[in-house]
Amino acid sequence: MGRFSSKRVVLTGGATGIGRATALAFAREGAAVMIGDIDDRAKETTEIIIKSGGAAVFQRTDVSDPVQAAALVQRCIEEFGGLDAAFNNAGVLPPTKAFHEMSQEDFHRVIDVDVKGVFNCMQAELRHMLGHGGGAIVNTTSVAGLIADPGMAPYVAAKHAVVGLTKAAGVEYARNGIRVNAIAPGLVHTPMTDRWLADEEFTKAFLAASPIGRPAEPEEMTGLVLHLCSDEATFTNAQVFVMDGGQTAH
């Protein structure tokens, strides 16, 4: 028996990185996990959970499509009988480019996945939670949702928007028993950041500026997500929680 036994969780971006680690952490605590991702490697995440005696289903989902986002939530209800918590975590990065050189395509792709994807999933989740006694939602923003990293204008804009969506819904639905919070990771060692961490110059500059002196591992993000989705956090709402080893305080 874990903190999430008999709880049902929708999670996006569960193929790799933070989403995969969090899906496994939810399952270890007894949750049934409905994973949406465009990457079929999310099936491997469900296989690990099922092998260890848990419940998990993968549905290929492009979160930028509202129909697919709604279908993901619907599938969770059909498979597991309801929805108690959601982790809207899928995201993409643009190529690193100066603001004035960023293409329309790069801008739209990041906004479509990182902003509209979170919006689409939240709408579907809220529509269900409103009629069924509430729930908890956690979105993944970034330290780039609070400060501006150079060369990533669409991502900075998108992650600031996720902060806005989190606060808007947290305020709007608090009296309906729905809490909405966000995590803002600093640099985490995942496939998304492989290209940066492979760059010696980047790594040297990052390590020099980071109080903790290393990137996080995805597993270090999971504890707070689970806490925010749990009954330990019943008065925590419409907030953003930074996990960056002290980077933004430095």
Ligand code: NAD
């Ligand atoms: P990742 O690339 O390992 O994970 C992202 C996941 O999202 C992948 O499984 C990918 O297939 C999925 N995805 C991408 N587009 C999708 C779409 N349209 N529909 C559904 N799924 C889609 O990277 P990660 O670092 O684990 O990223 C997870 C989240 O954390 C992202 O929102 C990212 O912006 C955020 N984040 C990451 C870092 C970091 O340093 N890694 C820092 C701050 C925030």
